[in-house]
Amino acid sequence: MLLRFGVVPVVVFSSKEAAKEVLKTHDLDTCTRPKLVANGLFSRNFKDIGFTQYGEDWREMKKLVGLELFSPKKHKSFRYIREEEGDLLVKKISNSAQTQTLIDLRKASFSFTAGTIFRLAFGQNFHQCDFMDMDRLEELVLEAETNGCILALTDFLPTGLGWLVDRISGRHSRMNKAFSKLTNLFQHVIHEQLKIGQLQDHSNLVSAMLDMIIRPSKFSSFNITSNHLIAMILHPPSPLLLPRETMSDIEIQGYHIPKNALIRINTYTIGRDLKCWSNPERFLNTSINYKGQDYKLLPFGAGRRSCPGMNLGITILELGLLNILYFFDWSFPNGMTIEDIDMEENGALNKTLELIPTLPSALVNKSIR
Numbered sequence: 281m282l283l284r285f286g287v288v289p290v291v292v293f294s295s296k297e298a299a300k301e302v303l304k305t306h307d308l309d310t311c312t313r314p315k316l317v318a319n320g321l322f323s324r325n326f327k328d329i330g331f332t333q334y335g336e337d338w339r340e341m342k343k344l345v346g347l348e349l350f351s352p353k354k355h356k357s358f359r360y361i362r363e364e365e366g367d368l369l370v371k372k373i374s375n376s377a378q379t380q381t382l383i384d385l386r387k388a389s390f391s392f393t394a395g396t397i398f399r400l401a402f403g404q405n406f407h408q409c410d411f412m413d414m415d416r417l418e419e420l421v422l423e424a425e426t427n428g429c430i431l432a433l434t435d436f437l438p439t440g441l442g443w444l445v446d447r448i449s450g451r452h453s454r455m456n457k458a459f460s461k462l463t464n465l466f467q468h469v470i471h472e473q474l475k476i477g478q479l480q481d482h483s484n485l486v487s488a489m490l491d492m493i494i495r496p497s498k499f500s501s502f503n504i505t506s507n508h509l510i511a512m513i514l515h516p517p518s519p520l521l522l523p524r525e526t527m528s529d530i531e532i533q534g535y536h537i538p539k540n541a542l543i544r545i546n547t548y549t550i551g552r553d554l555k556c557w558s559n560p561e562r563f564l565n566t567s568i569n570y571k572g573q574d575y576k577l578l579p580f581g582a583g584r585r586s587c588p589g590m591n592l593g594i595t596i597l598e599l600g601l602l603n604i605l606y607f608f609d610w611s612f613p614n615g616m617t618i619e620d621i622d623m624e625e626n627g628a629l630n631k632t633l634e635l636i637p638t639l640p641s642a643l644v645n646k647s648i649r
């Protein structure tokens with residue numbers, strides 16, 4: 281589908297064949313990111329690996345995260361962090377189970393995921409931070425996520441008109457505020473790292489990066505099955521992959537796509553296409569590759585700009601699900617039925633699911649951990 285947003289051609293691909301042509305055949309022609317206003321604000325002028333343009337800087341960052349965050353060795357060495365955060369999640373739910381009170385599963389999962397990633401990336405235990413609590417962090421992330429999805433008119437009306445409307449409507453200032461709150465948090469974290477002098481052990485990404493900046497020459501009975509994972513990653517918070525931009529004129533599915541066009545891959549629609557799936561909502565007992573080799577299911581994207589955090593993401597998901605499903609039975613609060621659950625997806629991480637946990641009788645008399 282070709283759309284025209286102001287002066288920018290935007291092409292949305294919603295078939296497996298087109299996705300394969302973009303992400304495989306023309307990966308190199310389409311693997312840069314457009315310079316959108318929201319992404320620039322969020323990434324301090326496109327310094328982030330996810331939003332930077334394709335080129336030497338991106339390659340260096342990809343090498344760095346591959347080495348310091350996502351290598352099999354690091355993955356193994358971070359195991360204790362994942363386990364400690366998992367223990368914390370189980371303890372929190374156990375407390376609710378004992379008193380038979382509601383637990384907000386969205387908040388519990390956010391706390392587990394954010395706590396794990398915060399420690400991996402920043403080397404600090406978020407639960408012990410005195411400058412912010414988990415509810416506030418969640419608010420900041422949601423605010424940044426919401427503003428990150430906003431298309432600014434400046435992106436599509438470069439004559440100055442878009443710039444003016446973005447300022448008069450308050451859109452620019454809202455985006456700025458949301459991202460500067462996150463920036464303050466990151467600055468605080470960096471400051472803490474410098475204060476405690478935790479630079480040389482490379483036990484987290486920030487210390488490794490700071491070390492590079494300071495000494496640049498040195499850097500040269502229950503079984504979670506793939507069905508559970510697929511069910512989770514089938515419902516990504518965003519129905520589209522991150523935007524790409526064509527770096528040359530290309531042809532996809534017989535259509536001419538000009539250089540500098542904005543490309544969106546609609547993985548949500550492809551993942552439910554009845555031409556590819558007989559029953560897209562149920563993947564039981566199907567063995568599909570969700571790691572970017574099968575273009576009908578692309579939760580992590582594919583090609584050069586695919587998700588480098590895929591293995592970590594899968595491990596966190598697996599551990600979170602395992603802790604929630606193995607240790608507890610779940611029931612609705614009084615008067616609530618399955619029909620009362622709002623299953624509509626709205627492209628954000630802001631849906632609440634409150635349930636009552638119970639320890640299965642086999643576990644009641646055992647101390648869990």
Ligand code: HEM
Nearest residue numbers: 329330521522579580581582585586587588589592593594
């Ligand atoms: C289940 C969890 C996750 C899912 C479903 C997911 C999904 C995605 C998707 C769809 C993309 C865009 C791919 C594209 O545009 O082709 C992406 C990019 C990215 N993801 Fe993930 N992700 C997950 C976990 C993580 C984690 C844990 C990290 C890091 C801690 C991470 C870091 C990144 C980065 C840095 C990029 C940008 C890559 C680039 O532009 O070169 N992701 N992810």
